[in-house]
Amino acid sequence: MALELNITVLIGGVGGAKLARGLAEVVPPPRLSFIVNTGDDFWRYGLKICPDLDTVMYTLADIVNPETGWGLAADSSAALDSMARLYGVDNWFRLGDKDLATHLLRTQRLREGESLSQVTAHLSRQLGISARILPMTDAEVPTILNTINEGKLPFQDYFVRRRCAPIVQSIMHKNAERAAIPERARAALLNADALLIAPSNPWLSIAPILSVPGMRALLSRVRAPVIAVTPIIGGEAVKGPTAKIMRELGLRPSAAAVAEYYQGILDGFVNDSRNPPMELPGVQVLQSDTLMRTLEDKIRLAQEIVHWIEGWLS
Amino acid sequence: MALELNITVLIGGVGGAKLARGLAEVVPPPRLSFIVNTGDDFWRYGLKICPDLDTVMYTLADIVNPETGWGLAADSSAALDSMARLYGVDNWFRLGDKDLATHLLRTQRLREGESLSQVTAHLSRQLGISARILPMTDAEVPTILNTINEGKLPFQDYFVRRRCAPIVQSIMHKNAERAAIPERARAALLNADALLIAPSNPWLSIAPILSVPGMRALLSRVRAPVIAVTPIIGGEAVKGPTAKIMRELGLRPSAAAVAEYYQGILDGFVNDSRNPPMELPGVQVLQSDTLMRTLEDKIRLAQEIVHWIEGWLS
Numbered sequence: 001m002a003l004e005l006n007i008t009v010l011i012g013g014v015g016g017a018k019l020a021r022g023l024a025e026v027v028p029p030p031r032l033s034f035i036v037n038t039g040d041d042f043w044r045y046g047l048k049i050c051p052d053l054d055t056v057m058y059t060l061a062d063i064v065n066p067e068t069g070w071g072l073a074a075d076s077s078a079a080l081d082s083m084a085r086l087y088g089v090d091n092w093f094r095l096g097d098k099d100l101a102t103h104l105l106r107t108q109r110l111r112e113g114e115s116l117s118q119v120t121a122h123l124s125r126q127l128g129i130s131a132r133i134l135p136m137t138d139a140e141v142p143t144i145l146n147t148i149n150e151g152k153l154p155f156q157d158y159f160v161r162r163r164c165a166p167i168v169q170s171i172m173h174k175n176a177e178r179a180a181i182p183e184r185a186r187a188a189l190l191n192a193d194a195l196l197i198a199p200s201n202p203w204l205s206i207a208p209i210l211s212v213p214g215m216r217a218l219l220s221r222v223r224a225p226v227i228a229v230t231p232i233i234g235g236e237a238v239k240g241p242t243a244k245i246m247r248e249l250g251l252r253p254s255a256a257a258v259a260e261y262y263q264g265i266l267d268g269f270v271n272d273s274r275n276p277p278m279e280l281p282g283v284q285v286l287q288s289d290t291l292m293r294t295l296e297d298k299i300r301l302a303q304e305i306v307h308w309i310e311g312w313l314s
Numbered sequence: 315m316a317l318e319l320n321i322t323v324l325i326g327g328v329g330g331a332k333l334a335r336g337l338a339e340v341v342p343p344p345r346l347s348f349i350v351n352t353g354d355d356f357w358r359y360g361l362k363i364c365p366d367l368d369t370v371m372y373t374l375a376d377i378v379n380p381e382t383g384w385g386l387a388a389d390s391s392a393a394l395d396s397m398a399r400l401y402g403v404d405n406w407f408r409l410g411d412k413d414l415a416t417h418l419l420r421t422q423r424l425r426e427g428e429s430l431s432q433v434t435a436h437l438s439r440q441l442g443i444s445a446r447i448l449p450m451t452d453a454e455v456p457t458i459l460n461t462i463n464e465g466k467l468p469f470q471d472y473f474v475r476r477r478c479a480p481i482v483q484s485i486m487h488k489n490a491e492r493a494a495i496p497e498r499a500r501a502a503l504l505n506a507d508a509l510l511i512a513p514s515n516p517w518l519s520i521a522p523i524l525s526v527p528g529m530r531a532l533l534s535r536v537r538a539p540v541i542a543v544t545p546i547i548g549g550e551a552v553k554g555p556t557a558k559i560m561r562e563l564g565l566r567p568s569a570a571a572v573a574e575y576y577q578g579i580l581d582g583f584v585n586d587s588r589n590p591p592m593e594l595p596g597v598q599v600l601q602s603d604t605l606m607r608t609l610e611d612k613i614r615l616a617q618e619i620v621h622w623i624e625g626w627l628s
Contacts, residue, residue: 046422063400076392078411079418086377086412087419087440097392097411098400104393105401108360126401 005309008033008192008224012205013040013052014069015231015239016198017059022298023196024060024131026306032131033188037200038116039136039143039173039208040155044093045083047103048110049156052205053120053135054102061127069239072098092161117182134188136209139179143208144172155204164241168248171203173211181212189218194309197228199290201242202261203249210265219265225312227268229305230255230290234274238291259283268312270305284312319623322347322506322538326519327354327366328383329545329553330512331373336612337510338374338445340620346445347502351514352430353450353457353487353522354469358407359397361417362424365470366519367434367449368416375441383553386412406475431496448502450523453493457522458486469518478555482562485517487525495526503532508623511542513604515556516575517563524579533579539626541582543619544569544604548588552605573597582626584619598626 007027011020011034023032034056041050051070058064058072065071075096083089095103102123109119115138124133143155147166158166181189189195200206210216219226232255237243243253251257255275259266271278272290279285286308292298321341325334325348337346348370355364365384372378372386379385389410397403409417416437423433429452438447457469461480472480495503503509514520524530533540546569551557557567565571569589573580580597586604593599600622606612 045418046425047418072396076390076411078390079393079414082386082412082415083419086415087437089415089419097390097414098396100393100411100414101396101400101403104359104361105397105403111360123401 005193005306005313006031006033006191007194007196007306007309008035008188009196009198010035010200010206010209011052011056011198012037012200013055015237016200016205017055017064017069018292018298019196019198019229019302020056020131021059021295022292022300022302023306025295025299026302029060029129029131033185033192034131034133035136035185035188035209036133037136037205037208039141039204039211040159041140042142042154042156044156045089045095046107047095047100048107049093049095049103050106050116050120050135051156053116053133054099056133057102057120057124057127057129060124060129060131060133063127071096075099093156115182117184121184132184132188134185135182136185136215137179137212138182139175141176141179141208141211142174143204144174146170146172159204159241164244168245170249171207173208176208176211177213179212181214181218186218189222192222192224193313194224195219195222195226196305197226197262199229199231199238201231201237201240201245202258203242203245204240206262216265225267225309226262226265227270227305227309228259228262228266229270229301230258230272230275232258232275233272233291256280268308270308319507319620319627320345320347320505321508321510321620321623322349322502323510323512324349324514324520324523325366325370325512326351326514327369329551330514330519331369331378331383332606332612333510333512333543333616334370334445335373335609336606336614336616337620339613340616343374343444347499347506348445348447349450349499349502349523350447351450351519351522353455353518353525354473355454356456356468356470358470359403359409360421361409361414362421363407363409363417363470364420364430364434364449367430367447368413370447371416371434371438371441371443374438374443374445374447377441385410389413407470429496431498435498446498446502448499449496450499450529451493451526452496453489455490455493455522455525456488457518458488460484460486473518473555478558482559484563485521487522490522490525491527493526495528495532500532503536506536506538507627508538509533509536509540510619511540511576513543513545513552515545515551515554515559516572517556517559518554520576530579539581539623540576540579541584541619541623542573542576542580543584543615544572544586544589546572546589547586547605570594582622584622
């Protein structure tokens with residue numbers, strides 16, 4: 001265990017959560033913080049849904065559905081099925097019955113005046129998680145995709161309903177200018193010995209975090225090195241539409257293009273050994289096997305990264 | 315079928331719903347209206363729960379749990395179980411997973427600004443119900459029980475959590491003075507050829523309806539006869555705490571005491587043949603078998619009552 005380091009991770013959903021799971025075995029969880037993308041959050045069925053917060057939370061609590069990487073293991077869907085069957089509700093956004101417990105409780109506490117940071121801290125505590133799970137902001141900053149044929153699509157419409165099929169022209173973070181970094185997230189950024197950017201989709205998962213006013217400035221100002229882990233292996237994303245979106249935005253899907261995207265805040269980059277070696281001015285590069293299939297893979301990668309950081313900081 | 319009569323029924327939950335089910339076979343449903351008690355309504359898990367509206371709705375849609383008389387048939391409880399197991403929520407008020415569809419949709423539409431009358435009309439329509447199900451008011455008029463040992467208890471705390479054990483001193487209808495009869499309910503009362511008071515608990519289910527300002531005056535003013543069906547058979551209620559509450563309020567549990575309670579608005583009374591015959595000045599009495607165990611019982615009683623009213627009005 002790396003007893004001395006405080007590590008804070010910028011993170012999205014399923015891809016990033018794999019590394020989170022590994023880190024929780026390598027770094028004592030109280031020294032681990034996750035600044036989580038909330039650009040995917042939305043209201044549906046009268047409930048506030050926070051997909052990435054839940055994925056990180058369920059993963060760290062070891063209750064995530066192992067087949068999908070999101071949702072709860074062994075869940076049913078009686079409530080959503082009944083919505084459609086009894087009341088004709090279009091239930092394309094699926095929520096399991098067990099999973100509803102989270103959305104109901106979160107929505108109730110938000111309605112009662114708690115901030116998303118407070119609610120998330122409560123839910124995590126109840127789930128026995130001692131790492132800090134921190135929303136990037138308490139405001140609502142919905143990601144909107146500007147697509148060629150279907151115009152502006154809210155994130156879940158694009159991602160779930162349309163299964164990422166529409167061609168993306170640009171991505172907006174609505175109301176980002178009015179958002180703020182919550183106090184706990186700011187503290188986790190300032191107290192970190194190293195900042196990681198998880199192998200999440202840079203445009204869909206990390207960009208929303210960077211869109212919160214003050215975030216980029218804070219990341220380029222902190223003493224702690226900022227280190228990104230590539231979400232691209234061999235020109236493709238392990239999961240999700242990262243490569244497709246890069247092509248649509250006119251970029252060649254490569255780890256180098258991702259590193260370039262993070263230019264200005266990056267001190268280190270964990271590249272996959274299947275990718276061409278990289279050279280970036282001012283950025284240290286670790287070549288590693290970043291593919292995480294098993295728990296052992298996750299722990300091994302986390303260990304390698306943490307050892308690299310330790311060597312760097314000592 | 316009694317093609318000519320418009321019948322409007324003041325009604326509570328399970329007991330009254332049995333008669334509602336029978337009436338729907340005897341009176342063309344578009345001529346049937348139900349003014350439903352909402353004094354039992356409350357917020358729980360961030361959801362607006364309307365037990366009596368749901369019981370009437372589920373019963374008329376033939377999807378009610380036949381074993382309990384409330385909730386949906388063949389329901390599961392993964393969401394509520396998970397609330398307790400994952401988050402330590404006290405889930406004494408049980409809601410099935412399928413049933414959650416109703417509460418989620420109702421809560422969402424209320425939050426979006428619809429009135430309870432509008433939401434109920436929408437839900438009923440989707441369930442294929444052509445009878446009108448009308449909340450007694452769109453305001454929140456929670457029933458509070460003043461008990462001897464446990465002080466003031468909100469209805470569901472008394473009824474579900476404490477299983478009607480505390481001794482009742484008096485019953486309050488909070489904020490009733492600010493409530494109003496919704497337009498649709500008023501129309502159903504004014505257009506009725508006969509008004510029935512279902513065999514529901516007079517103090518817990520019918521009193522809240524009568525507490526809505528203008529309701530008593532309207533009932534004593536309408537031309538249509540007002541006819542109550544006894545909830546008491548042989549000195550006991552078929553179900554629920556009616557007899558217990560009567561004793562606690564210093565009344566002898568009897569059909570006569572129920573009729574007396576409705577004094578001033580009553581023109582007819584359907585007494586059970588097991589009860590002593592009744593004589594009440596200005597009130598016509600029908601002796602009948604009011605016990606409803608099977609669908610046949612429900613239809614037979616509804617038929618008898620409707621024929622009695624037809625003879626009366628012709």
